[in-house]
Amino acid sequence: xxxxxxxxxxxxxxxxxxxxxxxxxxxxxxxxxxxxxxxxxxxxxxxxxxxxxxxxxxxxxxxxxxxxxxxxxxxxxxxxxxxxxxxxxxxxxxxxxxxxxxxxxxxxxxxxxxxxxxxxxxxxxxxxxxxxxxxxxxxxxxxxxxxxxxxxxxxxxxxxxxxxxxxxxxxxxxxxxxxxxxxxxxxxxxxxxxxxxxxxxxxxxxxxxxxxxxxxxxxxxxxxxxxxxxxxxxxxxxxxxxxxxxxxxxxxxxxxxxxxxxxxxxxxxxxxxxxxxxxxxxxxxxxxxxxxxxxxxxxxxxxxxxxxxxxxxxxxxxx
Amino acid sequence: xxxxxxxxxxxxxxxxxxxxxxxxxxxxxxxxxxxxxxxxxxxxxxxxxxxxxxxxxxxxxxxxxxxxxxxxxxxxxxxxxxxxxxxxxxxxxxxxxxxxxxxxxxxxxxxxxxxxxxxxxxxxxxxxxxxxxxxxxxxxxxxxxxxxxxxxxxxxxxxxxxxxxxxxxxxxxxxxxxxxxxxxxxxxxxxxxxxxxxxxxxxxxxxxxxxxxxxxxxxxxxxxxxxxxxxxxxxxxxxxxxxxxxxxxxxxxxxxxxxxxxxxxxxxxxxxxx
Numbered sequence: 001x002x003x004x005x006x007x008x009x010x011x012x013x014x015x016x017x018x019x020x021x022x023x024x025x026x027x028x029x030x031x032x033x034x035x036x037x038x039x040x041x042x043x044x045x046x047x048x049x050x051x052x053x054x055x056x057x058x059x060x061x062x063x064x065x066x067x068x069x070x071x072x073x074x075x076x077x078x079x080x081x082x083x084x085x086x087x088x089x090x091x092x093x094x095x096x097x098x099x100x101x102x103x104x105x106x107x108x109x110x111x112x113x114x115x116x117x118x119x120x121x122x123x124x125x126x127x128x129x130x131x132x133x134x135x136x137x138x139x140x141x142x143x144x145x146x147x148x149x150x151x152x153x154x155x156x157x158x159x160x161x162x163x164x165x166x167x168x169x170x171x172x173x174x175x176x177x178x179x180x181x182x183x184x185x186x187x188x189x190x191x192x193x194x195x196x197x198x199x200x201x202x203x204x205x206x207x208x209x210x211x212x213x214x215x216x217x218x219x220x221x222x223x224x225x226x227x228x229x230x231x232x233x234x235x236x237x238x239x240x241x242x243x244x245x246x247x248x249x250x251x252x253x254x255x256x257x258x259x260x261x262x263x264x265x266x267x268x269x270x271x272x273x274x275x276x277x278x279x280x281x282x283x284x285x286x287x288x289x290x291x292x293x294x295x296x297x298x299x300x301x302x303x304x305x306x307x308x309x310x311x312x313x314x315x316x317x318x319x
Numbered sequence: 320x321x322x323x324x325x326x327x328x329x330x331x332x333x334x335x336x337x338x339x340x341x342x343x344x345x346x347x348x349x350x351x352x353x354x355x356x357x358x359x360x361x362x363x364x365x366x367x368x369x370x371x372x373x374x375x376x377x378x379x380x381x382x383x384x385x386x387x388x389x390x391x392x393x394x395x396x397x398x399x400x401x402x403x404x405x406x407x408x409x410x411x412x413x414x415x416x417x418x419x420x421x422x423x424x425x426x427x428x429x430x431x432x433x434x435x436x437x438x439x440x441x442x443x444x445x446x447x448x449x450x451x452x453x454x455x456x457x458x459x460x461x462x463x464x465x466x467x468x469x470x471x472x473x474x475x476x477x478x479x480x481x482x483x484x485x486x487x488x489x490x491x492x493x494x495x496x497x498x499x500x501x502x503x504x505x506x507x508x509x510x511x512x513x514x515x516x517x518x519x520x521x522x523x524x525x526x527x528x529x530x531x532x533x534x535x536x537x538x539x540x541x542x543x544x545x546x547x548x549x550x551x552x553x554x555x556x557x558x559x560x561x562x563x564x565x566x567x568x569x570x571x572x573x574x575x576x577x578x579x580x581x582x583x584x585x586x587x588x589x590x591x592x593x
Contacts, residue, residue, distance in 0.1 A: 309554065310363050312370070312530025 009248050015212055016177065019170040026169060026208060032200035032236055041231035044275055045268040051305075054267070058302050059097055061266040061294075062089060063284045066124055066255065068103040068292050069319065070131075070223065076111040079104050082319055083115035090299050090316075093306065099295065100284040101154060105130070106147040113151030124189070125152035128179055131193075131222035133158035137175060144182040154187040155179070158222060159206065161196050169209060176213035189255055190215035192237075195227030200236050207240035217253040219290065228258025229290075231272065238276040251280065257290025263301040266294060292319060330354040330491060332361055332515060333498035335368030336508020347516070350406075354491045357514035362483065362524040365512040369454045369481040370530055372509030377451045377479035385426030388477060391504035392419040395469075398500055405492050407465050414570060415469040422473035422578070429478055429578055437586070444589040449582040451479035452558055453532035456525035458518055460538040464490035466569050468497060471537055474577035476510055483512045483531070485522050487538055491515035519544065526551035533558035533581055540565070 015021050049057055067086045069079060083102050090096040101122035102112050109125045116123050125147035129135035135143075144155055157179045163171040180188050190210035194203050210218050218237055220229040234256045241252045254273075260266060266289060273281050281287050296316045303311040329346070331338040332355050340346075342364070345356040355361075376384070395416050402412045430449055437445040455475045460467035464487070475482045486494035498513045514521050518539065526534055526548040534552050539545040539562045552559050560580055 309527040309529060309551075310366070310524065312366075312528070315529060 012212060012248055016170070016173050019168075022169045022173060022209070022212075023167070026205040029201075029204055029208060032204055034200055034232075037200060037232045037235055041235045041272065044235075044272045045231060047268075047271045049267050049271065055302075055305050057267050057270050058263060058298055058305070060282065060284075061263070061270060061289065062298050062302070063097045063100055064288050065099040065295050065298070066101045066103045066257070066288045066290045067099045067295060067319075068223070068257070068290055069108075070103070070105060070126060074105060074108055076108070078319075079108040079111050080115055081317070083112045083121075085295075085317055085319060086116070086121050087119055089295060090302065092315075093303075096299070096302065100288050103154075103156060103290065106143060106150065106152070109147055109150035109152050122154050122187075123152050124154035124156055125150070126156045126158075126191075126222075127152075128157040128175075130156070130158055130191075131224040133160050134162065137178065140175070141178055141182045144179050148182070148184055148186050152186060154189060154217075155183045156189045156191055156219060158191045158193060159210065161193055164197070164202075164206060164209075169205075172206075173209060173213045176210060176215060180214040187216045188214070189217035189219045189253075191219045191222055191257075193222055193225065194220045194229075194233045194237075195225040200232065203233055203236045204240055207237050208244065211241070211244045211250075211252050215252065217255050217288070219255040219257055219288075221256075221258040221290075223258035223290065229256035229260060231268065234269065235272060235276060238273060238281075241281075242277045251286065253286040253288065254281070255288040255290055260289055260291050261293050262297050263294075266298065328352060330495040330515065332357055332365075333495065333502070333511070333513040334361065334365045334509075335371070335512065336502060338498070338502070341516070345516075349489070349491055352492060354495070354515050356516040357485075357521050358516075359520065359524045361514055362485075362521045363528070365483040365514055366454060366456075366525070366528050366530055368509040369483050369512055372481045372507055373451075373453055373479075375507055376476070376481055376510045377453075379479070381427035381430065381479075384477060384479065385423050387505045388419065388423035388426060388473065391501055391506060392416050392423060394500045394504045395419060395497070398496070401496060402465055402493065405464075405496060407463075407493060411463050411466050415466045418466065418469050418573070419473050422477045425575075425578060426477050429575070429582075432575070433579060433582065434584075439588075442590060442592050444591050445586065446589070447584050447586045449478065449579070450585050452581045452583055453480060454530060455480045455482045455533045455535060455581055456522075456528075456531050457482050457484045457535040458522055458538040459484050459486050459494065460563060460567075460569070461487040461489055461540070463569055464493040465497065467538075468494055470569055470573060471535060471577070472497075472511060474573070475535070475581050476506075478578055478582055480533075480581050481510045481512075483514065483525060485518050485525065485538070486513055486515045488515075488517055522548055523551060526557070527554065529555050531555075531557060533560070535560040535581075537563045 086099045086102045101124045103124040127144040128140035192206040300311045341355040343358040346353045434448040439445040
């Protein structure tokens with residue numbers, strides 16, 4: 001470790017102290033070439049992944065899935081069933097790996113915790129007045145503490161987009177720091193809700209802001225607004241985590257969420273991860289898919305590869 | 320002024336109401352026209368499209384399905400010359416239109432003939448109603464090119480099934496032209512999907528596909544292939560229609576067998592007089 005990186009690190013850790021320093025830093029980040037990013041993402045989507053590589057990619061993608069249900073209609077029975085599916089996605093095939101995590105609302109955490117205990121599958125809970133984030137800070141923190149107390153070991157928080165878009169970066173920063181503290185040992189995923197950030201420049205700024213404030217993961221979306229995860233947005237975020245590790249030595253994970261429904265899409269993302277940040281991130285600890293319908297498609301493709309015949313949705317659970 | 324260059328037509332697949340090329344990019348020549356050579360993945364995409372269309376099509380009222388099929392018959396009549404230009408005798412086109420109309424008429428009658436109230440020894444209404452099987456894979460007969468095709472598609476879809484048709488490799492032009500007829504009628508996309516190319520490539524995929532509910536082997540002439548397809552179809556207990564005998568006469572009254580073979584019977588017990 002050289003002297004320059006050490007000083008750069010201490011400089012970055014000082015940024016959160018003042019609104020001006022934070023703004024100067026975030027607005028000093030290089031702009032994103034929109035056409036370039038979209039073209040690069042499209043180009044990475046054209047790779048052909050077949051046979052054994054495809055089989056590996058599918059198993060990796062299954063291990064990366066955050067099996068999610070975030071509905072007003074969630075019941076204890078429904079989330080228990082989902083947790084059981086997370087442990088054994090394909091009951092007909094014991095060689096099928098379990099998923100990365102189950103993601104639910106805080107009120108549903110205790111029921112999922114019962115099922116997942118000791119299994120190695122993580123339990124994520126959304127918190128901080130998900131999905132809008134429009135609540136007083138005390139309430140957001142209480143929400144977070146309650147989720148952790150109930151057994152969640154990963155917290156998916158939403159940033160305050162109102163404050164971010166108004167340019168009050170310090171406020172967003174402080175909220176993330178406070179939530180990180182409230183989460184204790186739980187991993188903190190910071191949802192940027194890129195669909196509401198309007199530009200790639202904002203996505204890059206929000207990514208850096210979340211990482212500077214101590215987020216362990218940056219996540220694209222809540223899945224509750226029309227524009228969810230896209231390839232170019234995820235590309236910008238992957239570049240941000242790469243540059244952040246170069247500057248600070250700390251590795252941050254990325255989680256695209258919402259709108260990834262097919263195996264083909266998932267494999268495109270994996271190719272992008274490998275080409276942008278390298279194999280260090282090709283692990284469920286550093287890359288996740290926030291999805292629900294994706295899992296069934298992965299399982300169908302997996303069955304096709306193992307049996308040679310195309311499967312159908314009738315053979316997998318509805319959830 | 321330079322001489323006008325004629326626009327040559329490429330005959331494409333018909334999947335989900337659209338006319339895509341084969342994902343494999345392959346094509347072959349028939350009567351000096353380029354025809355798409357469908358791959359396994361095209362077959363899979365067609366099944367996905369057919370499955371997606373089941374809910375809307377089976378859920379439509381029988382009367383509505385009948386009206387849509389009449390509309391298709393109108394469009395078929397209007398394109399008579401186009402089929403004649405492909406070498407199909409005018410009489411055969413007329414017979415195909417008549418066959419289509421005949422089946423269209425059955426849309427809201429088949430349930431009356433094949434369903435009904437059952438007398439039971441108990442205080443129940445007991446009612447049986449025919450329901451569509453679901454997604455049907457069809458290997459179309461080679462001849463007659465149009466009448467044969469219509470005679471296998473119409474009875475399957477009139478009751479609410481959706482179909483993936485493997486068109487005859489030697490007669491794909493009539494099949495794609497029929498697809499154009501269907502695309503310009505009110506038939507929802509995905510109810511009829513047509514694959515052109517080698518039967519030996521598409522049919523085994525369709526026969527083994529777990530999301531296909533029935534397979535019609537009418538156009539399979541190779542006995543060994545037919546056996547192989549039946550074995551594959553057994554995996555998820557597909558309904559199987561056996562190959563037609565070589566001398567089958569398509570011009571005679573077809574009867575109801577082709578419709579009823581692709582129906583399931585739902586019986587409801589309803590308590591009465593409580």
